[in-house]
Amino acid sequence: MNNTTHFAFFDEGSKKEIRRTTLKAVAIPGYQVPFASREMPIARGWGTGGLQLTLSLIGKEDTLKVIDQGADESVNAVSIKKLVQQTTGVEVTDHTEAASLIQSRHRIPEVPLTEEQILVLQVPTPEPLRDVEASEYVTKRLHAEEEYSGAWLLLFEQIMKYGKTATGADHPVYVNGRYVMAPSPIPRFDNPKMHISKALTLLGAGREKKIYAVPPYTDVTSLAFEDYPFAVETFAGHACHLCGATDVFLDELVDEATGIAYYQCNDTSYCIDRLNSQEQVEVEHHHA
Incomplete structure (x- = not known):
């Protein structure tokens, strides 16, 4: 600079x-x-x-x-x-x-x-x-x-x-x-x-x-009416196909080859960090 x-x-x-x-x-x-x-x-x-x-x-x-x-x-x-x-x-x-x-x-x-x-x-x-x-x-x-x-x-x-x-x-x-x-x-x-x-x-x-x-x-x-309370998007029954997260905002994607829908974390860094932590746990468990 x-x-x-x-x-x-x-x-x-x-x-x-x-x-x-x-x-x-x-x-x-x-x-x-x-x-x-x-x-x-x-x-x-x-x-x-x-x-x-x-x-x-x-x-x-x-x-x-x-x-x-x-x-x-x-x-x-x-x-x-x-x-x-x-x-x-x-x-x-x-x-x-x-x-x-x-x-x-x-x-x-x-x-x-x-x-x-x-x-x-x-x-x-x-x-x-x-x-x-x-x-x-x-x-x-x-x-x-x-x-x-x-x-x-x-x-x-x-x-x-x-x-x-x-x-x-x-x-x-x-x-x-x-x-x-x-x-x-x-x-x-x-x-x-x-x-x-x-x-x-x-x-x-x-x-x-x-x-x-x-x-x-x-x-x-x-903002919401008493008889129509505010509700967030729900992904009940679905999980990220990469890290398995269920309590986050998920994107619905479709496999072009099979036409089958699957879900993935919208927050990419959260998903990657979660995957890395899971891998670390598996490594530690293996060494133990």
Whole structure:
């Protein structure tokens, strides 16, 4: 890295502005704070909001992990990892436990996070009321008045049409008993992980120029009616065909040769670590 290159790509003024916005977001859980989203060397909609948060917060002692829909090796994850590493020189890892800063698209890792970690989620659409109200001015007023009947109406329409809530991802949540928040397009399976999480969760939307946050140990409740309680995706009767896990989010895959469906851990590093630990146990048992 030459001396004219800014650490973590941004100049110090840009990083300070994003940090100030982040502090306000942490102080008001679930509230969308506008910020001056910068131009990035990746297209808007491909994680610029999350990347700006990562670049403004990362330090020389940090260890970075980047995942895209559970995978560490996807094009999006590898590209972001490469940009951050080339402009900071920090270590990168695939192991959730070893990372101090985790940037993710569409998933929260299966391994519970700790107080020493920060989770950054990429967000395409931060406004949970956008499907019922196109005006930004109106949605800001609705949040101020705590008027969330539009969000409840969307869930009610799903129940009337499908007999249950049908949000495949991005199911809205109440944060700290005040703001309704879009949790990024994570599956419903991951919503409960945000509740009283030990880690700080930051959400960045570069295209929409918004940053919001869930501080550690914050109450996060998924929107649901009393007679139609919130439920996560179920994989009862199925297990990962590689590591045998049953209590994680699984992907359904189909063998092209046989046409037979099978299941596999969506979180690839979790699956690999579980396999390695099983192999270690077998080796120790063999030696014993």
